[in-house]
Amino acid sequence: MTLPSHRRHGLKGAGLLLLAVLSGCVLTEPLDTGDGRSFTNNWMKAGDPRAEIGKREHPLVLAKYGGEFRDPKAESLIAGVVGRLVAVSEDKTQLYRITILNSPKVNAFALPGGYLYVTRGLLSLANDSAALAGVIAHEMAHVSSNHAILRSEKESSIKVGSEVVSRVLGNNVAGRVAEAANQLRLSEFSKDQELQADAVGIKMLGSAGFDAHGSVRFLETMQAYQALMSQADRRFGDFSFLSSHPATPQRIEQARRHARAFGAPGTGESGREAYLKSIDGLLYGDSAEEGFVRNNTFSHLGLGVTFSAPPDRRMENQATAVVITGPGNLATRFDAAVLPRGQNLAGYLKSGWVKGLDEASITESTVGGLSAARAEADGANWRFVIRLLQIDRQVYRFITAGPAGSQSVEAESNAIAGSFRRMTDAEKEKLKPLKIRIVTVGAGDTLASLAAQMQGTPSPLRTFQVLNGLSAGEIPQPGSRVKVVTD
Incomplete structure (x- = not known):
């Protein structure tokens, strides 16, 4: 994002x-x-x-x-x-x-x-x-x-993540671009x-x-x-x-x-x-500009914020947002916007960017020392829970969608948005982008020793094999050059 x-x-x-x-x-x-x-x-x-x-x-x-x-x-x-x-x-x-x-x-x-x-x-x-x-x-x-x-010009089925964009963001320009990008078939x-x-x-x-x-x-x-x-x-x-x-x-x-x-x-x-x-030295995985997804946690160095999703969800860092899907038909979209001067979070919710907003549902509170607001919205067969958190003039938006009548939307919204916080200095120092590094295979190297150099990747051994076009059990020859992923 x-x-x-x-x-x-x-x-x-x-x-x-x-x-x-x-x-x-x-x-x-x-x-x-x-x-x-x-x-x-x-x-x-x-x-x-x-x-x-x-x-x-x-x-x-x-x-x-x-x-x-x-x-x-x-x-x-x-x-x-x-x-x-x-x-x-x-x-x-x-x-x-x-x-x-x-x-x-x-x-x-x-x-x-x-x-x-x-x-x-x-x-x-x-x-x-x-x-x-x-x-x-x-x-x-x-x-x-x-x-x-x-x-074929036939439109593909719109995913739940795209529904979140189209049903809630209304006529917002960024929302229209995001929706068009999500639906683009190539x-x-x-x-x-x-x-x-x-x-x-x-x-x-x-x-x-x-x-x-x-x-x-x-x-x-x-x-x-x-x-x-x-x-x-x-x-x-x-x-x-x-x-x-x-x-x-x-x-x-x-x-x-x-x-x-x-x-x-x-x-x-x-x-x-x-x-x-x-x-x-080629950048691998997420970039610093868009933030990093590691172990179902999103962290952004520039913004200095982080949040997590439960382990059985899929978290995808898209160009304009972070989208968390599962279980079932639940989906949450996270992004950031600039709060207009002189406007509080409740006023921002009412400013027209949310379709189907139930203004009576708006509540304001403090979460982890940050100003926060919550609201609900309805769109067709979907129910939405919107949670906002504010740092300076930056407003962070969590939009959780689920089928109308679902009792899981509120809990899902609270679990994800409730984990939002500022990053510590130690966390910022530790978080670095991953890159492809080319190394020379030594005489004593094994698949295990080479895979041990892999960082931030799922299944390091298998990822090493796939990245280097190796079949199962194939060991690179000493003196050959191979790819590893490190920070």
């Missing part, structure tokens, strides 16, 4: 990595070509209706995935990969705008007109340049085949389209000189990641990529057949060492 604008410390990613191709040259900044032409931020093909669609949806992508992530090493690597792929593509005039999204979720997708996206979560999961190139080539194939234009292609993109992408991969089996390796890693996430705390990922790009055994075997046309594994360039060097 990001800070309200007047309280942000530092900047999230500013600007985009712009890639265009002219005679096989990848451009990352405006360039004068010497013949009166230049590529600038106005990078789209003139009059291209597909690019207009991508331009319209791009802000929603940023809203959903935490904005842009800037990392010069990763950007340089991606620029080189894209340049090589475009040089062997069928349409060398297609311009691509590549964005690294500041999200721990593992995802990659394309929008019409050449908008391509990879999350830093996906970068942390890949193990070599060929694997990353396979993902990007697959998405480029979706663009060249106009799959994004052809994808790259939901058919099985045939996925297989077609695999075939085209692997052909591009091998033709560009990469190991064509990089795509197979990444699909296998995704399959292992899916198994890990289905058994563990899923705060470091979701299944949005898996649902639209299922790593099924059939798909993996077909990818392997396409790759064999270029030779055995290792025939082309894997680019493992260059790739690992480019992601050494």
Whole structure:
């Protein structure tokens, strides 16, 4: 969850990595070509209706995935990969705008007109340049085949977390953006389209000189990641990529057949060492700007606050809020806003941002030395309990939703909002962002000793194996380089 604008410390990613191709040259900044032409931020093909669609949806992508992530090493690597792929593509005039999204979720997708996206979560999961190139080539194939234009426009079912936004936040601008982002569906292609993109992408991969089996390796890693996430705390990922790009055994075997046309594994360039060097120090998991979720506790250094959810809930740190779901149909949304000058919490509740507010239910109190207020609201078949807490002019909002008539909404609201407090100095000192670190395997290292270096991850041993593309029981060779997660 990001800070309200007047309280942000530092900047999230500013600007985009712009890639265009002219005679096989990848451009990352405006360039004068010497013949009166230049590529600038106005990078789209003139009059291209597909690019207009991508331009319209791009802000929603940023809203959903935490904005842009800037990392010069990763950007340089991606620029080189894209340049090589475009040089062997069928349409060398297609311009691509590549964005690294500041999200721990593992995802990659394309929008019409050449908008391509990879999350830093996906970068942390890949193990070599060929694997990353396979993902990007697959998405480029979706663009060249106009799959994004052809994808279904049918709206997905609205989740309870989205209901909290739409039913309670009313016409609030931030609420509308959050709702649109939550409902945005990306790259939901058919099985045939996925297989077609695999075939085209692997052909591009091998033709560009990469190991064509990089795509197979990444699909296998995704399959292992899916198994890990289905058994563990899923705060470091979701299944949005898996649902639209299922790593099924059939798909993996077909990818392997396409790759064999270029030779055995290792025939082309894997680019493992260059790739690992480019992601050494890459942010892993939640960012300081959005706060950290660790062991079902949310803590924000900039705001200096923390709260917890009961252990059987799922806590997800979204770009605009923290959403806690379960058990059953209960959901709680937490965010922060600025209290208007001269307004108390009761007046703020009545100021129009809550739909269906029962003003008679408003009560004010003190919780843990902080000014607090509580109210109820109704919307369609839902009941809402809203709790506010105030620190200076910052107001912290807990909105808990459940089916109308549910007796659990009040208890759930009290359990979560009641744990809200200021962080201690010791807690602030201890809380640090996690990063990918590349280490060399020593002669005496074992799986246990390597996994012992993992911090803040569910199932450290299995997470270490999945992050490094290792099969069960496989031990990295001494002298090889592997990924660990540390602060």
